[in-house]
Amino acid sequence: MIRKALASAILVSLLSACGSEKHTVIDNTPVIDTPSTPEEPITLPAGRLAFSSPDSNMVNIFDLSQNEIIDSFALTHPASALYASPNGRYAVAIQRSESLVEFIDGGIYLEEHGDHHDLHEDAPAANSFELLDVKPTHYVPVGEHALVFFDGDKEASADAGFAIISDESINETRVIAEHHYETYQHGTGQIRDNFVLATIRDVNSESSLPETIGLFELHNDHFHQEQTFEHLCPALHGSFQTEDYIAFACSDGVVKIKQDGELFTSNKIANPSSMPEGVRIGKFIGSEENNTIIGLSRGGVFTVNLETDEIAPFAWQSEGVTNYLAYSVSGDNEAVLVLDDAGFINVFDQHEQWQLTTRFQVIDQLDEEKSAKLIANKAHDISYLVYGNTVYQINFENQSVNELITVEQGIANLTWLGAFEEEAHEH
Template identity: 40%
Template sequence: MNLQTRLKHLSLFVAAAMLAACGDATTEIVEKEPVVVPGDGHDHGDVSGAGRLLVTSKGSNQVNLYELEDNKLLATLGLTHEPAYLYASPTKRYAMLVERSDDLVEFIDGGIWQEDHGDHLHPYEQAPALVDFTLPGSRPTHVTMGEEQIAVFFDGDGQNGISASVAMFNEAHISADNSDYPVHTFDTHMHGAAQARGENVFATLRDANTTSTLPDRIARFHAHGDHFHQEQVFDTLCPALHGSAQNHDAVAFACADGVVVISEENAEYSASKILNTEAFSEGMRIGTLRAHLEGEQFFGIAGTTVFVINPDAGEMELLDWQPHAEAKLLSLEVSLDGENLIILDSQGYLTLLSAHQHGDDLHWELAHKLDISEADVALMPEGSRFEMTLSNEYVYIADPIKKHVVIVDRHEGKISGELALGFTPNKLTWLGIVGEADGGHVH
């Protein structure tokens, strides 16, 4: 057992001892015995279709996992440091906890997954656990998901002369604690971005002689064992690049003057730019992109304004999501099935939009708007905000004011329950089996 692993186990032991000593029933650790069902293809036992919710605690290295079948605390695990960001892996089995200031990414196995056994998908359930696989690197910041691959962009540290880098790996690396994945180190630091797509990574480039930490070029890198070969630098410039996403057909990067879209045809990659429209005022720019992997559109966030970007038509148009007065857009996500756009704002309103096909065009119409917090938003703790994550059917919203999670049925468009926490939540993510499991063995 290496030093990193021993420290993890010691952290978990100390966390458990502290919680036992405080006698607070809301943070009691209740760990279920692992349930791994024999692979006979039929009698798979009971595997929760509701999944599990991982919630981090503000100002703490402890994370809490809840069994959503009964909204009970399942386990509390101790990380090496407090995480700044939280993501779920492509199949939603693993949580990726980014400890940016401490140059580390750690991983938690949520304990629910399924495997392809040829004629059926076999579900498994076991206790959640901190895994041995970690990603060390300078200032990990942006984590993005492809269909199977994961890209982590490390910004580097200009003050200490540490260059940026990008790593590409998959869930098999996580489960096997396998460090044999490709990494590319750039020639300077940057606040960059990357998208993993098959054996390629599309990543940013920055001229080391510029004063801005934001890049303005995009390159394609091809994986070769433990490293990448730079195969192509695209001619299309992307000034002040920030934000990226990918969908079924393309990869996109947000720029100060528009969105660069990279597409493939006959194994050849080309880039084009969709310019900002007249709806952009001076200084306004898209800084975040979202997409669904099976979709054809991109969604660009510019402050509280959202643009729907259609690469085939080379157009972007305003999305009328009817923001609440004085609200700031905190998060926009596409539902796991691609049928809804879900927007959370700073005033505690949740907006759900539904997709409607009109001829060849996909449009989004307002379906529901909910006030998910009865509290005065002025009471929000300093440094906190509403956060959300999505499961197959529900939206889970962490409310730091009330110290609980609000559960919203996105199809019904109404609050269906809550999960009391007893601590101030920071980030959260849903872990479980995406979609319906094969054979009806998930309940």
């Protein structure tokens, strides 16, 4: 991987193209530093939204307290995806086809000071850090770190790899550690203490999807492969972890791996005979605290019980509902949120074993030509729904829905940026 510190001019702050008074750029946003003590908890701000429009290299920063765009930044290329850094300070702008990842400082973050944190509310800023490696694709945050997986490219004879970053390392313009393969692959990985469980593709395979899982141990700024797990995972795509298990989705089931100190053991959960032919789980969502996770596929939704080794259909639909339009996990990672094709938000609580606990309407009239996306606010019980060209704010406490902004050019990618306090988990 090549890492290069560019002059901040790479990300040029520009006026928003929207042009209305509502979209005025605030160049003199004040710096607000709020100290706290153990006796005085911090009141966390609503945060900011970073979004981009289709075929545009601009990323706009919308302040949720001021209800307006306060700045815009030019990426080198249009973003294929936008994510938040692990602690929420930076927008991570993936540019897959151009093999580039750039970062924008959202300006809101907590700074640790011994037994307390200070809250910073600064103006958004360009960031000089970037990642240059071939086809960055999967972005997997775990706690205060995130794994960026680079697929490589068969035609260009470029090998795959992964890099570990954090908010601190982004601020210091460095990668914490990285690993390089000897072939390409559409892979993924899960950070687990000083280890990464990541995919391995056979160099002789005709598929870009891997079928083997390896254990990689951190050694300073790189990894050594310590183990190859015995259970194969054909056409591997999708991974997730709870406090007790790490799961990988295969065409014929799920490989689960259990950690006991530095000992990792694998097991295979086969797809049930009732699963339709050609259907496989390709993505997981859930809570780190619940060993039953939810598997998504093109042919349905399933629960995967990692304790009892059972995969079963998940009957999430209310009467009259046939499909979901968007899904996400709540900001506190305690619930799964699903927008159904009747225009209702469905809340499934992990404390209730994923039973439906709340359902209310957010869209009155659906348009099949409009796409939908859900993004959670990690500081408050709020989510944001992108539906067509409009962003709506959904407040779960009072079940209200408010329009935030409509963008004529459309919204291709959206992520929430801000400060939040997350409960620590021990593996």
